[in-house]
Amino acid sequence: MSVIFLLLIVSITVAALFLAAFIWNVKNGQYDDEAAAPLRMLFDDTAPAEKQTKDINNNPPSKSL
């Protein structure tokens, strides 16, 4: 019987993780621009070591001026 308790907890936890991932994605704006993402991944990056900061993937911080 106790195995069902375990199963229940595991299954809901896994589902909750997917839900959290989904909400995180939406919040990060991954679904905002559906046109650019499929194009962007096709570009060859011939450039040597590109300068990038963490800000590239995150939304710009909210207006603070």
Place this chain on the structure above:
Amino acid sequence: MKVTAQPVAQCYHCGEDCTADQITYNNQSFCCQGCKTVYQILSKSDLCQYYQLNNNPGSAQRITVRKDKFSFLTDEKIQQQLISFKDDEQTHVTFYLPQIHCSSCLWLLEHLHKLNADIISSRVDFGKKEIDLVFNHQNTSLRSVAELLTSIGYEPYISLQNLQKAKPVIERSLIYQLGIAGFCFANIMLMSFPEYLGLDDAEKNLQQLFRYANMALALPVLLYCSLPFYTSAWGSLTHRYLNIDAPIALAILMTFGRSAYEVLSNTGSGYFDSMSGIVFFMLAGRALQEKTYRQLSFERDYAAYFPIAVTVLKNNQTIETALPDLKAGDTIIIHHGELIPADGLLTRGEAMIDYSFVTGESLPVVKEMGELLYAGGKQTGGVLELLVMKEVAQSYLTKLWNNTDKQTTQSYSFINAISRYFTWIVFGIAAVAALYWSFYDSSKAWNVVTTILIVACPCALLLSNTFTNGHVLRIFSRNKLYLRNAQVIEELATANHLVFDKTGTLTSSEKQDIAFTGKYLTDEEITCIAALAAQSNHPLSKELVKWLNRKEYFSVSNFNELPGKGIRGIIDQHIIAIGSDEFVTGEKINTHTGSVLYISIDGDTKGYFSIRNHYRPALLAQIKRLQKQYNISVLSGDNEYERKTLQLAIGKKAGLFFGQQPHDKLNYIQLQQKKGDRVVMIGDGLNDAGALKQSNAGIAITAGTNNFTPASDAILEADQLQNLPAFLKLAKANKKIILASFIFSILYNIIGLTFAVQGVLSPLIAAILMPASSISIILFTYAATVLYARLIRLK
């Protein structure tokens, strides 16, 4: 002496024909200096992959951007409005780049750091045509970033709107609610199955666990996912009417209350699965219906057209001034291609004003010194000086825009009308049942009342409504009609009066009808005329070149242009002049209305080309047919010259009104509405803006969704105008499909209820039927809309 006739090559940068002066650089041909310069910049920085991803990815650079155009970006106040974030090192800014159109653009714009190392990151939002830039402001400035973008052919579009409005926050709560409802619904279904399939007595403690887990999972649905229904229901109650969300909110609360009671008192398992399922489906329908078109804006006002700053001349010094700070009495300088931001008197320069933003008329108007120029026109000639007469907000057009407060004749949606009656009937039945059972068996009264309220919940109505609307909106958008929201479908369906603008709507602003009247012209003479006309940037000459369509060009010597009058030059040893009657023949002989280009060769007047707006022929025939069902009016700012031809083309019953000023159009629509008509206005340009706003449904016509359209309820691409009757038909069918699927679902409920009352239906079957009935309604609405759209030949 015949000069070289060159074959036409395509510009390596923008793909346009290299006509007059072809430039060759690095074995590539370019149509103009601008395109070549962009190529030089890119090849220097090793960014030529831009040209390999797509052929001719650039946009034409023939019109050079004024050197100081972005000097206003050094103004601290303007800067603060534009940038979204700034710290000690970095500045974040978002620019709108209307030129973005292909993967090359994306690639180049995301490699900006190769051109300027101080640009830390650049990210393109393709749908919105925006670029998010992060740059180090200690080494570079906002102005130089904007100028860098301009130098590679992506000039940022910065308008007055950037100054006025805070950026809208993207509303994502519906998506979160939908995701959480889906999660809860699926898990509740999973944990309800043991109950339906039957459990051994030995496993009763498990049953308890499942029931409490279901209740826990239903809580987020009740408290978070159902919020839109509560707020909408509460909103309607405070306005003293019942909308469809009121009974639904009641049913959700009722179902949860009863289910919680059953679980806590250990008398049953409740209906958590039905509750969360129905909330999930209803939210899905809402999400479908409220799909927004990201690249479009229905809220644009004049601010989106107007520049953010203008050059003011003070004590012989030019000062860039933010537009709201402009005062009457200031002298402003308008350069070529700039918009006149405020009504003013022309004090210096040759004005050739293109009012196409305002009137839809694509041919520019010549204005003399001392004349009043209205805001909204675009200067196509040289530099002008203007004495501002009225502030921006007080100018004729902007005032018209701000003054229109649409008298919203409280239009209840028919869905809300149905649900109102429906709710009272359900309440009546519940009250009668409660009364009946309180006499016979008062312990059952509570059960019966809750059951009635749960079963009679108009969820099916809301489902069929939102899903049908969603499908219709989708079909419309596939046919390039974009509606602001679902309410517009109903406005289109109930309309009985169609009002059209003439210029730019009935006529095409891209195509002109050109005809030559006069003496016979040899082929060579025509080629010479084309060569001369190609030298000028005047819109009429451009139209003429396009229409003459010559594949080769002679070179022109002694070219000379008198702005607003005409052009003259020597080609193949002939002196050719093109222009107004006065310019070419020396006397005023023109009795013609519309635009006319006189031609003379070696002093011999050959005749004239008349250029008139081209009617969309398919549309006129459609309008004639629509007369059986609708009142038709045409409002035009032009004179009566074309009344006869137009009346003949669209039928006798149509009302034609000429010489209509923007406020006349607005008043006309108001008048019709007072008579009880429901008006659909179809127009383009700022002069229709007031009318578009006032009408029950305003459809703005645009040549491409890249272009700006005035605030309206719908945006339609011009080449789809002939589909208007089909659109109206589909909008009408929308209501019928909703009603049919509603009746369908009521039958479902009645059949299910009778079985349930008799006790024939097993709980398992019931649990499967509940989502199945919702899904079948969804499928029915889909099939019905798609089939009907096919029937009336929409995509």
